[in-house]
Amino acid sequence: MAKPDPAANWPEHILFIGCGNMAGAMLLRWLDEGLPSERVTVIRPSGKAVAPGVTVGTSLENPVAPGTLVLLGFKPQQLGLVAQDIAPLIGEGTTLLSILAGVPLARLRTAFPRSGSIIRCMPNLPVRIGKGVSILAAGPDATDDPRGLAGALCARLGLVEWLADERLFDAATALSGCGPAFVYRFIDALAAAGADLGLDSAAAARMALATVEGAGLSASASGIDPRAMADAVASKGGMTRQGLDVLDQPDGLAPLIARTLRTARDRGVELAALSEKSS
Ligand SMILES: NC(=O)c1ccc[n+]([C@@H]2O[C@H](COP(=O)([O-])OP(=O)(O)OC[C@H]3O[C@@H](n4cnc5c(N)ncnc54)[C@H](OP(=O)(O)O)[C@@H]3O)[C@@H](O)[C@H]2O)c1
Structure with missing residues (x-):
């Protein structure tokens, strides 16, 4: 052959x-x-x-x-x-x-x-x-x-x-172009919050990184909607559900990320206009 x-x-x-x-x-x-x-x-x-x-x-x-x-x-x-x-x-x-x-x-x-x-x-x-x-x-x-x-x-x-x-x-760039930096911030915040609860900070950093890597890989392998995956692992009254309830508050994670992406998108529009003027 x-x-x-x-x-x-x-x-x-x-x-x-x-x-x-x-x-x-x-x-x-x-x-x-x-x-x-x-x-x-x-x-x-x-x-x-x-x-x-x-x-x-x-x-x-x-x-x-x-x-x-x-x-x-x-x-x-x-x-x-x-x-x-x-x-x-x-x-x-x-x-x-x-x-x-x-x-x-x-x-x-x-x-x-x-x-x-x-x-x-x-x-x-x-x-x-x-x-x-x-x-x-x-x-x-x-x-x-x-x-x-x-x-x-x-x-x-x-x-x-x-x-x-x-x-x-510009909207797509805000999501996937800038997205890695936003995720790095999330990893950092997860690690800092763990250290704040008394964990060794280097260990918390390793755990946060591996957790995000594992969560991302398992979400993409499962093909299940990440929202449903989060709910599936959060039993009523348990630790995960109580934590998710904080993230899901009206002023929680979703509006924060929406504002983050909108701000990045708008900056993309501004930069494009500036570079057009200067060329
Ligand atoms: N970095 C990102 O995450 C990212 C993501 C998406 C898109 N982009 C886009 O990728 C492009 C490059 O960004 P970068 O971060 O990779 O920048 P970079 O590391 O500074 O690379 C710029 C490249 O342009 C070369 N260059 C400079 N003057 C040139 C000229 N007159 N003729 C030909 N080449 C010239 C530089 O040459 P030397 O190597 O010899 O200095 C270098 O290889 C940008 O348009 C950016 O918008 C970047």
Whole structure:
């Protein structure tokens, strides 16, 4: 029987324009998943190596070959400057995958008028271990193949959610883009509350982290609605129920998280408006 081809199902080439924390996490995961390193080129001003076998350059000099997926991984405020240099080198037959927070598809199309389909992506940092969330949206001019390619690539990083309405991008970013930080705060609060009750603080920190990890994994393995799972383990008059009653108060956890997400979403809208003005 023929051996599976490890190079199958990957783009012919992936060109990273900028490869710092976020794009670097995506790239390292793809390499772990079998992306052949010789198919990857990274452009970054520092010229710093990324991974064995990956070509790194400090600037883009030649036209980008058709069939290349170009991942935009620099900071959103650099869009104008970077596009000025590289847009003339990116033509039809390429797919643009942008992880630039707050930069809408219409602005990307203006900056890269000749490129093939443009897909907007908001990943989060757990992509490095294949447990991330990638939100995707494509413009009306995006064709099926680039959509499929972007979806399949991001599926290697964890959950993929397509948004039919790009206007929800900031809301989705508040949930899954900012979400890991909110969960880290919850873990910290759980640990601090345990220490407050007299537990050793290092032990409380370990217990809080393992509890959140275990709860998340078992919730995703069970497929049961987390609300129902919480109720299932809370018998009337017991410890868990009494604790849940505090969280479930009208001014408890739900309105706090709702306010947190709304505030983050609104800041996303403000930042996008500011970056549009400055570019
Ligand atoms: N961090 C997150 O959690 C997160 C989540 C979702 C989306 N994003 C998005 O990801 C993008 C990058 O964020 P980050 O946190 O990864 O930032 P970062 O670590 O600072 O990375 C920025 C990258 O851009 C490169 N760069 C700077 N100037 C450039 C230029 N003129 N041409 C090409 N590349 C250039 C840098 O090169 P050097 O490496 O040489 O310095 C670096 O590789 C942003 O657009 C952000 O909105 C980030």
